Amino acid sequence: MSDNSSVSKPTARDEAALQPPVDVIEDASGITLYADLPGVPKDKLQLQVEADTLTIEGEIDLEMPGGIEASHAEVNLSRYRRVFTLSKELDASKVSAEFSQGVLKLAIPKAEHAQPRKVEVKIL
Amino acid sequence: MIYRSLFPRDVLAELDRLQREMQQGFRLSPSIRGIARGGFPAMNVGGTPQSVEIYAFAPGIDPATLDVQIEKGVLTVAGERQRQAPGEEATVHIDERFEGRFRRVVTLPDDVDPNAVDAKYRDGVLRISIARKQSAQPRRITVQ
Numbered sequence: 245m246s247d248n249s250s251v252s253k254p255t256a257r258d259e260a261a262l263q264p265p266v267d268v269i270e271d272a273s274g275i276t277l278y279a280d281l282p283g284v285p286k287d288k289l290q291l292q293v294e295a296d297t298l299t300i301e302g303e304i305d306l307e308m309p310g311g312i313e314a315s316h317a318e319v320n321l322s323r324y325r326r327v328f329t330l331s332k333e334l335d336a337s338k339v340s341a342e343f344s345q346g347v348l349k350l351a352i353p354k355a356e357h358a359q360p361r362k363v364e365v366k367i368l
Numbered sequence: 369m370i371y372r373s374l375f376p377r378d379v380l381a382e383l384d385r386l387q388r389e390m391q392q393g394f395r396l397s398p399s400i401r402g403i404a405r406g407g408f409p410a411m412n413v414g415g416t417p418q419s420v421e422i423y424a425f426a427p428g429i430d431p432a433t434l435d436v437q438i439e440k441g442v443l444t445v446a447g448e449r450q451r452q453a454p455g456e457e458a459t460v461h462i463d464e465r466f467e468g469r470f471r472r473v474v475t476l477p478d479d480v481d482p483n484a485v486d487a488k489y490r491d492g493v494l495r496i497s498i499a500r501k502q503s504a505q506p507r508r509i510t511v512q
Binding site: 269280284305310313314316317346347 | 412459464
């Protein structure tokens with residue numbers, strides 16, 4: 245699994261977006277990815293797995309009073325986007341996702357055949 | 369004759385310097401509490417004639433553990449974000465998300481009413497709404 249957001253092909257959707265920070269942890273059963281997407285409601289989060297590409301996209305939707313004028317903005321775009329390339333031992337069809345309070349948790353299991361197996365060493 | 373430096377400048381270092389200077393040009397003048405940009409949580413501040421609105425982008429925090437205080441015209445947002453420790457057999461490939469204690473401070477304008485504060489936490493964003501004092505709100509004066 246590698247981060248290729250900087251070399252991803254330019255697409256129609258390739259407008260300026262924030263890159264959400266992520267944690268990626270791997271254990272024997274698969275990969276767990278956490279991404280921070282504050283301000284994105286559940287219905288504005290889009291996850292896509294296409295071939296070996298995982299795309300995380302989200303739209304920030306904040307409640308704002310009318311006539312608000314920003315005086316200091318650190319989050320100055322309203323979209324998040326990040327793309328990862330999955331490796332072939334991961335089973336992209338079994339990705340499960342949880343999203344709560346702006347934190348996305350993705351579990352990507354390893355394919356059956358890629359699960360670790362202990363190899364017996366025979367002493368002759 | 370063109371003067372040739374004995375120590376030609378490192379092009380990459382020059383580019384770095386240029387980039388730094390450009391970033392500083394865009395930055396608002398830093399406050400006495402330091403340049404907060406890049407800290408956690410990221411903050412947006414805005415205002416309307418009736419209120420001052422502060423948005424703190426702090427995902428994945430139990431709202432009950434957030435400590436929001438207003439004292440002498442200064443708003444403080446503090447808390448802690450804990451991460452589940454990865455298992456012993458696990459490998460951490462990317463580690464970018466913030467963890468640990470945080471504290472951010474915002475100086476409020478003079479015309480806010482510290483008793484009329486409303487704080488909500490939704491989708492990982494803490495929104496603090498502080499009303500402006502009645503006396504500071506724009507009023508239309510009728511000319512007789």
